[in-house]
Amino acid sequence: MEPRVYATYWIETAFPLQQAAETMAGEQSTGTFVRVPGETDELREAHAARVEELVELGEVAAPSLPGSVLPRSGESVRRTARVVLSWPISNMGLSLPNLLATINGNLSELKAFSGLRLIDLKLPAEFLTRYQGPHFGVEGTRKLAGVYDRPIIGTIIKPSVGLSPEATAEQVRVLVEAGIDFIKDDELQADGPHCPFSARISAVMRVINEHADRTGRKVMYAANLTGEIDEMLARHDHVLAEGGTCIMASMNSIGLPAMKVLRAHSELPIHGHRNGWGLLGRSPAIGMSYIAFQKLWRLAGIDHTHVNGIDNKFCETNESVIASARECLSPMFDPPHPGCEIMPVFSSGQSAKQAAPTFRALGSIDCMFAAGGGIMAHPGGPAAGVRALRQAWEAAVAGVPAEEAARDAPELREALDAFGG
Template sequence: MERFEATYLIETPLDPGKVAEVMAGEQSCGTFTRVEGETEELRNRARALVTSVTELESAAEPSLPNAWLARKGVQGPWRRARIAISFPVDNVGANLSTLASIVAGNLFDLGEVTGLRLDTITLPASYRRLFQMPRQGIAGTRALTGATSGPLIGSIIKPNVGLHADEIAALVTRLCDAGLDFIKDDEIAADPVHAPLAKRVPAVMEAIRRHQDKTGKHVMVAFNITDETDAMRRHADLVAREGGSCVMASLNWCGFSAVETLRRSTDLALHGHRNGYGAFSRHPLLGISFQAYQTLWRLAGVDHMHVHGLQGKFAQEDEEVVSSAKDCVTPLAEGIDDRVMPAFSSGQWAGTAQVTWDAIGHTDLLFMAGGGILAHPMGPAAGVASIRQAWEAVAAGQSVADAAKAHPELQSALDFFGKVAG
């Protein structure tokens, strides 16, 4: 019988090994007591198994409140442990929503814990193949944009909301002329009254086609089609009819089922935006770590995943951004190329190229800058040029500061935005 495995970080005043057994039972065939029909044969076939328990340093105070423990008068110390639990594949089948409810679900509400975090999910190859695959991934995204080497350089439509369809198309024309590979809508701009997709998609794609006719280059635009399922399918069909190559969805708010349905209905690159992920991740003893999170969404078939940016404007440590990017380019199972393109954003500019290169060591990534391009004192074209110049320098082993001596666009970026991140 094939099994998949999930690992967790837990905090409890009880024996972590016994709590792990409670978790395994709760998320498979058991409950708080043995019930009629729960035979040994059934348990042997369907029960989840605790495969390891590694106790860590205890804490003096609980991370989260717990009324169940308070009612029982249970006190600390608050023991922490990493545990691994394996689950029978046959308990789930090819059902992503149920897979998520099994590896997470009620575990976060268990009375035995004062902290619980889903850390990793590991799947056998045969099980991974039952789910959706990326239609474009890294190779397809490069082929569609003609960006065969280096990072794909992208930007975001700004202002976030308020521009009319013709104004957005004019900005897209400017950004195309600046030399971008990729342009995306903001996550809060989907189908607003002042720029509905029915008008925005044709207007923007007319600008994209003009640029492609003039230069031979297709600039990928990720139209934000976040909506209910049927509407997203209609929006994706419109993008495809107009010659587009990418759509974007706010993953957490659409849900697994909607994204899976969208994936099945289109070959467009699917840009997965993780806005809201901080609610799952910012507390170190609650929620879902990125490895598990991106595993679930890759099973839904996304092609790109946001990872934030190094030394950016958000709360995540650089170490988390780096590990997230590495997760995206790591196959979920042996012998399967299901890698997706990590999308770096949030406060990125030419000066963050060095730390990104040093940490990642490759250029199979999407490097998006809003202000780092649109606020460049010499204009957007110089903003794009400065980022390309910085990436070419670091990939060649040259410092960004030295490269700036030969490139006025890069030097202007350093003078305006500040020192190189490091």
């Protein structure tokens, strides 16, 4: 039996649910609005998408999106449902771009729907014959960072843009001396004339290498090499030559084919930045969940990805954040195939106060915990900010309330007082 791709959707429609689901299946496989010559029964049997599951969820009072229509019957009650469709892999081949056209395609524009969102995806392991998946993942990242028994504590270069290579390197000097594990470029900082990529990386790596020579501990720096494919490959080579241990790319900016090329070339972990995902994910009525989205990029080869954070500064709920993080740490394929697990990165307004709820919800220390102001704005300075985060996570893992642990940890006490208790 031919392996199949399975995609799960949430839909909202005034049309009969079975009819709506069959419309989706037809639109994204063999059918159009009318039977056409050549669409034989044999062709449909071999290539038509199947409706594997249809579960009604409830009614809504008003359409969630504009532009939908009502059926000719005059029915105006809109229902929601969960729909699972499947396709044979021969329809799209082992191709992520064509997979995306199949599972997403024109569905979101169909007039029959006042809401349609991709919420999950299950791929057959045959995709691993063409795509490499993560090279380093959780284990390889921990080895390069030298951190094994706790989350990797990270931060971001701020201001995002405007710093010269020398000023960036000086900020890195402060951070490595503070005991940070991981530093990343902001996604807005790439190769501007005020801070050319090569000059910035050379200046930063001089600081990191000198610190490593002195202490035996090399801080991981994710250099943002986002650009055209040839630029990214050359920038990777420069990072590698300078002794760097990580690169970063903005996933939505470069696309899946470019990420596949970068993964095949790279000798370093790829930090996949998700900026722009809000266009796909913010509305509950359209786009796709991050659970589905990150699977495409894991297969293409990223090793880390942002999942937002508990009580973040953006619009994503805590439940969505944790579901995404758990999915990053879950196998993508059935045994005995590689799991392609990657490191979830918690960020966005994080500080010591979020360590305990993050650990309780995630149930794992396999993550990066990135704080900007939570480190740099600590009353005792960046070193105290890093210590406070470590103290907060140590208490969380031990099951000790942060307020109790803070009695014997002044850095944690100051952090809780400064960032909201």
